[in-house]
Amino acid sequence: MNFKSLYVALACSATLLVAAQKKTCLFNQKNLKGWYAYQSETGKNEKADAVFSVSDKMIRMYGANAGYLMSNKSYDNFVLSVNFRWNTDTQFVRKSDKKNSGVMYWVPENTSDELWPKGIQYQIKENATGDFVFLQEVTATINGVQNTPGKSVVSKFFKNNEKPAGEWNTLTVTCSEGKITQILNGEIVNEASNASVNKGRILLQYEGYPIDFKNITIQKLKK
Template identity: 65%
Template sequence: MNPIYRFLFIILFVFTQNSNAQKRIALFNQKDLKGWYAFGEEKGKQTNAADLFSVENNMIRMYGPKAGYLMSEQSFRNFELTVEYRWNTDANFVKKNNSKNSGVMYLVPAETPDILWPKGIQFQIKEGATGDFVFLQEVTLNINGTKTTPGKSVVSKRFADAEKAIGEWNTLVVISKNGKITQKLNGKLVNQGIESTVTEGRILLQYEGFPIDFRKVNIKKHK
């Protein structure tokens, strides 16, 4: 190959790799909870998220006697969010209850106060209901031509079941672009809608009482 062409090829390759890297952000570095704060129903907001939840073996481990969440410090608009999770059935971990119920919230507005649970959209993670939409604090979405009813907590059921057996790792994907929301689970479309009344906000990992692990939380920005 001509040296000039080889040089140009290398420059183009490096530029492309850097561009791709800039588009995808690891919100969890698999070492600590930098970039997150925690909120618990008993202790309230904790700037040091490790006061409520822990990182072990490259995983976020959420457990304990009280409900709470991790909230990203950054807000996002037009993105593809990928999260890997599994239920933690190890009896050594303290739990609040036996109900396998959790979720990943997104588009939580920056000005929203910390409560259980704040304004936004939830990808429901729940035994027998994973993939449902949950619209919190008056958020609405148009699903199959019908606008959801505003309310404190409104559920719109998934189109299909796709969750793996308890204890196995699952991959959920949320795509949010200009008010259109798509939820996928293990590669399968499970819910979708348009005209979301929230279009920008933070990411939230829920702990509702049954131990759950997260090992990957990545976001890819879209224009």
């Protein structure tokens, strides 16, 4: 390798290192700054502490009302990482015994608040974690075929890689140049491309079974 090639290689490595250091924490482990709460029963930011709380450096969701936390900022190309676990402690009030939740992304800024707004959901559900759910007419191409638009369209995962209830899982979503990759505990579980949305907010859902979130980070990718 000549000096010019060595310089280029070192420069590329340095660029990748800098990019890797630009990871941003979306949750400060102290409060819900940077997010707003919505509940189907009470609306935006009303009685949020009935469902959403922060303790031990994690977000805890439980209670009788379904809802979500929505990020104030929007993102396009990124790597999103979230730790989650089902909270099986029976002292926490729950709306349902069905383990069902999700992390949504690319929720457009002009979308009104409702329990399942427009966007793409990384489904967190017992025996279905990693499914795509395309909401409110969103479309994408999977295995060379575009899904039919609908209110809620599911595309099944490739494999079940979720840990037992009560253990922490790591989900990752990579959105880059129109390609979406969903990863669970280090394994690719779903892929899509050419989505009809390509920028929007991040959303953490509570659908009735207590769930905890922590270590929520995002790394912006260059176009």
